[in-house]
Amino acid sequence: MEVKVLCDAETIEAVAETVSTSLRSGLNVPHMIGDLEKPVHLYHWKTFLAQLFIPLKNIRKYQHFLIDAGKPGLVFCKTSEKSTVETHCLLNFKEC
Known part of the structure; x- marks a missing residue:
């Protein structure tokens, strides 16, 4: 069953929150570019x-x-x- 949910996000933090709560399994983990505590390696x-x-x-x-x-x-x-x-x-x- 496919469920579509629309979310309003006005800040990058709100987008990150939407991504992290998008799956019950917790597989979607947002990482911010420039975050020195959790660097994103390219x-x-x-x-x-x-x-x-x-x-x-x-x-x-x-x-x-x-x-x-x-x-x-x-x-x-x-x-x-x-x-x-x-x-x-x-x-x-x-x-x-």
Whole structure:
């Protein structure tokens, strides 16, 4: 069941309060940029991941992706629901 709730927020603190109470599980935790007690770390993920993985060529043609924890580095792709599965090794440093 989907429940939509509209909230008025006039300050950044009100937005943070709305985010932190948006899930009963408490998974949404707002962090303020510039807060020295809880710093927000920013990473250059593209540079970091390029050391480990190669890009999947023509990624836009695929509609379905499957990644299996038992087969690290492999991604199984399909261009449509009924197409055959294509297997690609994305590891940059070794064979899959």
